[in-house]
Amino acid sequence: MKARPKAFLFDVFGTVVDWRSGVAFYAERIFAAKGIDFDSAQFADRWRGQYQPAMQRIRDGKRGYVVLDTLHRENLDLLLAETGLEDRFDDDERDELTQAWECLPPWPDSVEGLRKFRELGFIAPCSNGSIRLMIRLARFATLPWDTILGADIAGNYKPQPEVYRKSCSAIGLQPGEVMMIAAHNEDLAAARDVGLMTGFLPRATEHGPGQDADLEATGDWDVIGHSIGDLASRCG
Amino acid sequence: MKARPKAFLFDVFGTVVDWRSGVAFYAERIFAAKGIDFDSAQFADRWRGQYQPAMQRIRDGKRGYVVLDTLHRENLDLLLAETGLEDRFDDDERDELTQAWECLPPWPDSVEGLRKFRELGFIAPCSNGSIRLMIRLARFATLPWDTILGADIAGNYKPQPEVYRKSCSAIGLQPGEVMMIAAHNEDLAAARDVGLMTGFLPRATEHGPGQDADLEATGDWDVIGHSIGDLASRCG
Numbered sequence: 403m404k405a406r407p408k409a410f411l412f413d414v415f416g417t418v419v420d421w422r423s424g425v426a427f428y429a430e431r432i433f434a435a436k437g438i439d440f441d442s443a444q445f446a447d448r449w450r451g452q453y454q455p456a457m458q459r460i461r462d463g464k465r466g467y468v469v470l471d472t473l474h475r476e477n478l479d480l481l482l483a484e485t486g487l488e489d490r491f492d493d494d495e496r497d498e499l500t501q502a503w504e505c506l507p508p509w510p511d512s513v514e515g516l517r518k519f520r521e522l523g524f525i526a527p528c529s530n531g532s533i534r535l536m537i538r539l540a541r542f543a544t545l546p547w548d549t550i551l552g553a554d555i556a557g558n559y560k561p562q563p564e565v566y567r568k569s570c571s572a573i574g575l576q577p578g579e580v581m582m583i584a585a586h587n588e589d590l591a592a593a594r595d596v597g598l599m600t601g602f603l604p605r606a607t608e609h610g611p612g613q614d615a616d617l618e619a620t621g622d623w624d625v626i627g628h629s630i631g632d633l634a635s636r637c638g
Numbered sequence: 639m640k641a642r643p644k645a646f647l648f649d650v651f652g653t654v655v656d657w658r659s660g661v662a663f664y665a666e667r668i669f670a671a672k673g674i675d676f677d678s679a680q681f682a683d684r685w686r687g688q689y690q691p692a693m694q695r696i697r698d699g700k701r702g703y704v705v706l707d708t709l710h711r712e713n714l715d716l717l718l719a720e721t722g723l724e725d726r727f728d729d730d731e732r733d734e735l736t737q738a739w740e741c742l743p744p745w746p747d748s749v750e751g752l753r754k755f756r757e758l759g760f761i762a763p764c765s766n767g768s769i770r771l772m773i774r775l776a777r778f779a780t781l782p783w784d785t786i787l788g789a790d791i792a793g794n795y796k797p798q799p800e801v802y803r804k805s806c807s808a809i810g811l812q813p814g815e816v817m818m819i820a821a822h823n824e825d826l827a828a829a830r831d832v833g834l835m836t837g838f839l840p841r842a843t844e845h846g847p848g849q850d851a852d853l854e855a856t857g858d859w860d861v862i863g864h865s866i867g868d869l870a871s872r873c874g
Binding site: 469471524532533534536537540541547548549550554572573574575 | 783
């Protein structure tokens with residue numbers, strides 16, 4: 403690390419919150435009420451499986467920018483069709499189920515870790531989630547952000563370079579003054595390409611017990627730690 | 639009021655924080671250390687006096703958007719020249735003095751009032767201050783914003799319509815779902831023109847004891863109250 407960063411941007415889904423457990427828990431509750439017998443963790447995985455392809459069309463310029471809330475809702479329609487649950491959810495119920503993505507638990511170290519980072523500089527999400535989604539998630543998970551940055555600021559999705567670049571310029575900083583923190587090596591590689599400092603921590607169960615990617619750092623990131631709080635200590 | 643707003647946008651300088659006392663206090667401290675004998679409240683008033691003309695050039699398209707931090711700093715140069723204090727401050731000291739605008743006390747009812755509003759919907763500043771300035775001010779004054787909106791989001795200054803419009807769209811809402819709250823009738827008139835709901839409260843000493851504008855509502859705003867908390871009660 404060259405100098406202490408003035409701001410810390412965080413990936414959120416997977417890095418700060420446990421989307422898989424959160425979506426599964428939220429879906430499970432609704433499935434139980436409806437008498438639906440479907441593995442809710444598999445449901446979460448398959449919903450998340452649509453995430454990258456949906457964003458890719460926008461990154462490739464084949465579709466204009468729409469917020470992630472819209473992609474989650476569209477992807478739910480695809481998933482319900484694939485799983486034979488199409489007739490069990492009307493439009494309002496699909497909207498409600500999509501709110502699962504706003505009700506995700508923080509990993510046990512996240513909130514305290516973010517508070518430690520907050521003493522070192524500005525903290526903000528640099529997520530593919532919309533500002534609206536990030537606000538609701540921040541309230542649910544008590545994430546003490548200074549403001550919300552990320553995809554909505556740039557009108558595009560990570561790892562497109564403008565998402566990192568515009569998130570820095572929105573707070574009046576150069577990329578070299580900012581650190582991106584993520585549990586995903588690809589996210590950090592893209593941030594580094596733009597000139598940000600990088601911090602990695604593993605989330606070995608983000609994708610459940612069989613996870614085989616991002617179990618460790620695959621780049622020489624500026625800081626590597628085992629939790630958000632540990633990373634903060636190493637940056638302080 | 640038609641329906642309860644989903645989000646509340648707040649003017650900040652004058653409405654949420656007492657810029658005049660804050661800037662005067664901050665300047666006074668520096669003047670005392672330097673042995674400068676100059677009325678610090680007058681200094682604050684004259685600095686603020688440059689505020690509208692500096693933004694007007696940008697609103698008129700005579701100058702591209704620059705953040706308010708830059709305008710404050712430029713206006714300080716003008717003010718120091720006018721007041722014969724030009725030789726008393728080097729560049730670093732001018733930068734430090736400009737930070738006065740990040741260290742402004744909330745009015746006594748602001749923080750508790752914002753907390754009440756936060757139970758009703760999203761809350762965010764829609765100020766002419768930059769995101770960076772608003773973050774620092776929020777930390778100083780403990781303002782519990784969900785995110786930062788306003789001039790930086792639009793790349794222009796209030797009362798230009800796009801500042802209100804883009805602040806709403808950034809959180810995925812229509813103007814009719816959002817209320818603008820300000821102690822300035824002109825701000826509310828511009829917000830209403832774009833379709834926002836409006837809430838007014840007077841700040842009778844914003845400009846000191848001789849204030850003669852904005853002592854009361856001059857429009858039939860949707861809600862009128864005597865404090866931020868009072869407005870929240872009327873909206874709840």
